[in-house]
Amino acid sequence: xxxxxxxxxxxxxxxxxxxxxxxxxxxxxxxxxxxxxxxxxxxxxxxxxxxxxxxxxxxxxxxxxxxxxxxxxxxxxxxxxxxxxxxxxxxxxxxxxxxxxxxxxxxxxxxxxxxxxxxxxxxxxxxxxxxxxxxxxxxxxxxxxxxxxxxxxxxxxxxxxxxxxxxxxxxxxxxxxxxxxxxxxxxxxxxxxxxxxxxxxxxxxxxxxxxxxxxxxxxxxxxxxxxxxxxxxxxxxxxxxxxxxxxxxxxxxxxxxxxxxxxxxxxxxxxxxxxxxxxxxxxxxxxxxxxxxxxxxxxxxxxxxxxxxxxxxxxxxxxxxxxxxxxxxxxxxxxxxxxxxxxxxxxxxxxxxxxxxxxxxxxxxxx
Numbered sequence: 001x002x003x004x005x006x007x008x009x010x011x012x013x014x015x016x017x018x019x020x021x022x023x024x025x026x027x028x029x030x031x032x033x034x035x036x037x038x039x040x041x042x043x044x045x046x047x048x049x050x051x052x053x054x055x056x057x058x059x060x061x062x063x064x065x066x067x068x069x070x071x072x073x074x075x076x077x078x079x080x081x082x083x084x085x086x087x088x089x090x091x092x093x094x095x096x097x098x099x100x101x102x103x104x105x106x107x108x109x110x111x112x113x114x115x116x117x118x119x120x121x122x123x124x125x126x127x128x129x130x131x132x133x134x135x136x137x138x139x140x141x142x143x144x145x146x147x148x149x150x151x152x153x154x155x156x157x158x159x160x161x162x163x164x165x166x167x168x169x170x171x172x173x174x175x176x177x178x179x180x181x182x183x184x185x186x187x188x189x190x191x192x193x194x195x196x197x198x199x200x201x202x203x204x205x206x207x208x209x210x211x212x213x214x215x216x217x218x219x220x221x222x223x224x225x226x227x228x229x230x231x232x233x234x235x236x237x238x239x240x241x242x243x244x245x246x247x248x249x250x251x252x253x254x255x256x257x258x259x260x261x262x263x264x265x266x267x268x269x270x271x272x273x274x275x276x277x278x279x280x281x282x283x284x285x286x287x288x289x290x291x292x293x294x295x296x297x298x299x300x301x302x303x304x305x306x307x308x309x310x311x312x313x314x315x316x317x318x319x320x321x322x323x324x325x326x327x328x329x330x331x332x333x334x335x336x337x338x339x340x341x342x343x344x345x346x347x348x349x350x351x352x353x354x355x356x357x358x359x360x361x362x363x364x365x366x367x
Contacts, residue, residue, distance in 0.1 A: 048310050051302045052318035059146070060325040062295035065287040066131060067139045067334065074284050075276035076131040077267025079291075082279070084123065084260025086292020088253055094301065095249035102247040106254060111245045115254045118241055122234035123259025124266075129227035136220025139330040140323075140342070144186060144349055145224040146231075147319050151179050151356055153232040162236065171362040178356025185348025190221065194340030252300060316357050320350040 070076060095103070105111060134142040154175065157163040166172035245251055267277075279285045303315050323346060330336035 048306050048314065049318070051306050052315055053321065055299050055302050055315070056318055056321040056325060058294045058299050059322045060143070060329060062291050063134065063139045063143050063322075063326055064329060064333065065283070065290060067134055067142075067330075069284045069287045070131060070135045072283075073276065074287075075267060075271050075273075076128060076135065077263055077271055078277040079131060079288065080124070080127050081260050081264040081267060082288040083127075083291040083296070084256045084263065086289055087256045087296035088260065088292075090293050090297035091249060091253040091256065091300070094297070095247075095253050099247045099249050103250050105245060105247070106250065114241050114244050115251065116258055118234070118237070118251070118255045119258030120262060121230060121237065123255055124262040126227045126230035126234065127259070128263060128266075129223050129230060133220045133223030133227060136216035136223065138336045139334060140327040140336045140338075140346075141189065142220075142224055143323050143326040144189070144346065145228045147323055147349065147353055148182055148186070149228050149231045149235070150316060150360070151182050151353070152228050153235045154179065154356070154360070156229075156232050156236060160236070171359040174355050174359035178352045178354075178359060181352025181355065182349045183352075185345040185350075185352060187345075188348060189342050189345035192341035192345070194344075197338045197340065197343065248304070256296070317354070320353055323350060 066079065070079065106115065130142070130145075133145070154163070158165055165175065167176075241251060242248075271277075279288065306315055327336070327338065327342075327346060331338050
């Protein structure tokens with residue numbers, strides 16, 4: 001994906017170029033050092049990597065806060081419903097400013113049908129499954145499955161013959177290596193624990209929840225795997241959604257809104273206890289506002305800006321940082337245990353993801 005506003009380089013005829021000035025005169029007028037003339041400044045400079053680090057910090061904060069409020073009684077349906085409401089409110093100004101008057105095209109039944117399907121498979125199902133998996137496991141374990149979504153998307157695209165795997169090429173072989181390393185790392189985390197590592201003192205904010213987490217780890221893993229597959233399916237249908245409605249802000253806002261309505265309806269049917277839906281002026285309200293503002297609108301805006309500057313292969317390269325941030329902060333703040341097996345498995349997942357992303361980047365135009 002390339003930015004629509006990116007300027008194309010001008011092709012000049014050497015015979016019509018203006019005469020070059022002497023080097024001394026150039027240096028005197030522009031105050032540039034001779035060593036800096038031939039150094040190309042990367043697009044975005046330091047702002048692009050800083051934006052991606054912020055995105056991963058937003059994701060880390062979302063997982064940690066969600067883990068705490070769900071553990072303290074907030075209904076998963078309520079969290080997703082409130083998150084969609086705040087996310088819609090934060091995305092609406094972007095849609096009105098950047099894509100003014102494009103909302104009328106959503107009134108078409110063909111577009112509305114895809115938006116409804118998008119809200120179901122891309123918002124209501126995966127987020128609810130993920131939060132249920134987060135409730136039954138730990139934050140440092142659940143974050144790994146978000147980073148495995150590109151790998152699962154690749155597997156599904158092969159199964160549906162949407163992508164061809166070229167075994168004879170280096171990139172094709174490395175994709176397989178990356179997938180196997182990441183899946184193997186996840187199996188290591190589940191099957192091998194090893195000694196517990198006491199790397200730093202822990203605040204153990206919710207130490208009393210550790211026993212309950214251990215008893216539902218298998219159920220939580222099933223939820224997390226199902227969530228990753230739902231996310232992967234959502235990525236596969238995006239090409240069709242963009243064909244019928246290419247306006248990303250209105251599409252994202254409508255998807256968020258529709259997914260929230262679906263979740264609210266299911267939540268009212270399943271969980272009618274008002275206490276499970278109550279927010280109040282506490283950490284629950286902070287989590288909902290944070291998830292709608294920074295973790296939804298903030299992440300989306302920063303990702304869109306960086307893709308326009310650096311290309312679509314750039315943001316995924318930073319996604320493993322969220323695993324590192326979550327493992328460290330989850331251990332310090334929430335008392336998540338770090339064992340030899342979890343550390344080894346997490347390292348394998350990150351290494352496999354980087355290998356896969358590099359191999360995948362070789363398929364982009366211009367490579």
